[in-house]
Amino acid sequence: MHELAIAQSIIEIAEKEAKNHNSSTIKKIKVQIGEFSGVVKEALEFSFEIAKNGTPAENAQLEIEIVKFKAICKTCNFTLEKIDDFNLFCPNCENVLEIISGREMRIEYIEIE
Amino acid sequence: MHKIDVGAKILQANEEIAQENKEIFKKHGVFTVNIMSAPGAGKTSVLEETIKRLKDEFAIAVIEGDLQTSVDSDRIKALGIPAYQITTGNVCHLDARMIHNALHDFKLDGFDILFIENVGNLVCPAEFYLGEDLRAMVYSVVEGAEKPKKYPLMFHEVEVVLLNKIDLLPYAGVEIDELKRNVLEVNPTAKIFPISCRTGDGLDEWINWFRNRVKRFKENVKS
Numbered sequence: 628m629h630e631l632a633i634a635q636s637i638i639e640i641a642e643k644e645a646k647n648h649n650s651s652t653i654k655k656i657k658v659q660i661g662e663f664s665g666v667v668k669e670a671l672e673f674s675f676e677i678a679k680n681g682t683p684a685e686n687a688q689l690e691i692e693i694v695k696f697k698a699i700c701k702t703c704n705f706t707l708e709k710i711d712d713f714n715l716f717c718p719n720c721e722n723v724l725e726i727i728s729g730r731e732m733r734i735e736y737i738e739i740e
Numbered sequence: 741m742h743k744i745d746v747g748a749k750i751l752q753a754n755e756e757i758a759q760e761n762k763e764i765f766k767k768h769g770v771f772t773v774n775i776m777s778a779p780g781a782g783k784t785s786v787l788e789e790t791i792k793r794l795k796d797e798f799a800i801a802v803i804e805g806d807l808q809t810s811v812d813s814d815r816i817k818a819l820g821i822p823a824y825q826i827t828t829g830n831v832c833h834l835d836a837r838m839i840h841n842a843l844h845d846f847k848l849d850g851f852d853i854l855f856i857e858n859v860g861n862l863v864c865p866a867e868f869y870l871g872e873d874l875r876a877m878v879y880s881v882v883e884g885a886e887k888p889k890k891y892p893l894m895f896h897e898v899e900v901v902l903l904n905k906i907d908l909l910p911y912a913g914v915e916i917d918e919l920k921r922n923v924l925e926v927n928p929t930a931k932i933f934p935i936s937c938r939t940g941d942g943l944d945e946w947i948n949w950f951r952n953r954v955k956r957f958k959e960n961v962k963s
Contacts, residue, residue, distance in 0.1 A: 629864035632833075636751055636752075636753060640750070641746070654741055658750065663896075665864060665866055665894075666867075713925065715926065715927070716924075732749060733747065734747070739741065739742060
């Protein structure tokens with residue numbers, strides 16, 4: 628349950644950005660979370676509700692976009708998209724697949740007043 | 741109301757502090773290892789056995805992370821090794837700032853190796869870089885063969901997997917090759933060492949590999 632730490636980091640970054648733009652009211656925070664990060668969406672939403680109290684993000688809405696996991700084989704273009712079948716060896720040519728998305732954990736934008 | 745593009749990594753602050761830690765370790769010539777595992781896989785036992793075999797060659801220090809108690813750091817101190825205990829309270833992982841703060845009290849002068857024993861947890865510690873040179877995890881054979889598939893992030897993020905408690909294989913109902921295969925499917929470049937802290941099996945291979953790794957680091961730091 629490290630989502631609380633993640634939520635606090637999100638708020639800290641948003642708060643700093645808002646301050647840089649002379650605002651003390653954050654209306655919305657949009658984040659991208661990869662499927663292959665250790666973050667559970669519901670736990671992050673819950674943690675955000677707790678962590679935002681008493682901060683400029685007190686009335687902010689958190690929008691979480693889940694970025695799908697994807698790994699590809701550079702040799703035969705085989706694409707692995709189901710994280711439940713996690714196996715980084717290509718079923719066709721046994722080369723190692725390269726993870727191209729799913730590790731994201733970033734703040735895309737904020738909306739301020 | 742207006743929109744501001746941020747484009748920042750959420751854990752940027754942690755990573756910045758981790759980089760500072762890394763510089764501090766490097767300045768002191770200390771090779772740092774972050775050891776992670778599920779609770780009860782044998783992190784402290786692996787540390788004890790590793791320390792016993794290397795303490796005459798290298799000056800070793802340990803930072804222990806636990807939710808509660810100083811039992812683990814007491815075990816390390818019993819070997820004559822300085823151990824600093826971080827009790828995280830309810831926090832399920834160590835982060836770079838906790839290590840940074842510990843370094844204010846715990847001086848690194850004269851040490852060659854620092855082991856950081858993370859909180860027993862297969863999810864959260866994987867996301868928090870501490871500034872270490874080596875990430876290792878302990879995976880005990882009695883945890884079942886599917887563990888790497890259930891917690892792929894942790895298994896993917898480490899360089900070394902110490903497959904512990906191989907003396908219990910006859911009772912675990914799993915084959916060592918299946919365990920190894922599952923680790924490699926999640927992390928194709930993982931270095932796997934089957935070991936038993938109880939019988940000592942496999943420890944020489946791990947120690948030799950680790951010793952060479954530390955020596956390489958020390959040579960690079962000097963030059």
